[in-house]
Amino acid sequence: xxxxxxxxxxxxxxxxxxxxxxxxxxxxxxxxxxxxxxxxxxxxxxxxxxxxxxxxxxxxxxxxxxxxxxxxxxxxxxxxxxxxxxxxxxxxxxxxxxxxxxxxxxxxxxxxxxxxxxxxxxxxxxxxxxxxxxxxxxxxxxxxxxxxxxxxxxxxxxxxxxxxxxxxxxxxxxxxxxxxxxxxxxxxxxxxxxxxxxxxxxxxxxxxxxxxxxxxxxxxxxxxxxxxxxxxxxxxxxxxxxxxxxxxxxxxx
Numbered sequence: 001x002x003x004x005x006x007x008x009x010x011x012x013x014x015x016x017x018x019x020x021x022x023x024x025x026x027x028x029x030x031x032x033x034x035x036x037x038x039x040x041x042x043x044x045x046x047x048x049x050x051x052x053x054x055x056x057x058x059x060x061x062x063x064x065x066x067x068x069x070x071x072x073x074x075x076x077x078x079x080x081x082x083x084x085x086x087x088x089x090x091x092x093x094x095x096x097x098x099x100x101x102x103x104x105x106x107x108x109x110x111x112x113x114x115x116x117x118x119x120x121x122x123x124x125x126x127x128x129x130x131x132x133x134x135x136x137x138x139x140x141x142x143x144x145x146x147x148x149x150x151x152x153x154x155x156x157x158x159x160x161x162x163x164x165x166x167x168x169x170x171x172x173x174x175x176x177x178x179x180x181x182x183x184x185x186x187x188x189x190x191x192x193x194x195x196x197x198x199x200x201x202x203x204x205x206x207x208x209x210x211x212x213x214x215x216x217x218x219x220x221x222x223x224x225x226x227x228x229x230x231x232x233x234x235x236x237x238x239x240x241x242x243x244x245x246x247x248x249x250x251x252x253x
Contacts, residue, residue: 171219208237
């Protein structure tokens, strides 16, 4: 039986072998980013695993034998599951408990790609008493060992939920009574230092290049920006997010 293995190159964690992958999918499917299996493999064990992937909404893909060997240097039995280095919290649990946090603020990351940015935001949010993070199941940063290191371990203590459909997750926040703010500069965006900030709240931070997607933005109640006193292009998402989280914390102190 194979066990969890942390890759040496990027701190990635893999569970390999038929039985371990199947047990992980049955017991903690939210931790699994995707399952990769050797191209051309066809057998009952694989079909059982792929059926679990379908029912648990876990992505899967066929890869070349060379790619699989590159993921895991050992006896992988033709299958490997890439896992997060933390256990996820169900979104409804986060929404139910978030209002009781010292800072009743949930930060939602819309396809934020950089693990360092996610780690810094997690560290800031945890230190200032925030309720938790919501990340994308697809097209978001991989929350492996590198992200946990960047957060100084905060991601192992802060509730983190994973959403397959982020627009639906934002709608869930609204239904649970959260005021949703989007970090976005443009028409109708308000100065984060002077606008009223209500809690419990959710703060949506967008992708490093594209910002918040329109389908997600349409569910935000308000948009915020950090006012600049000099002409400058922009702050990165971790910097802007940390400033906005701090402003929420200052108002609720």
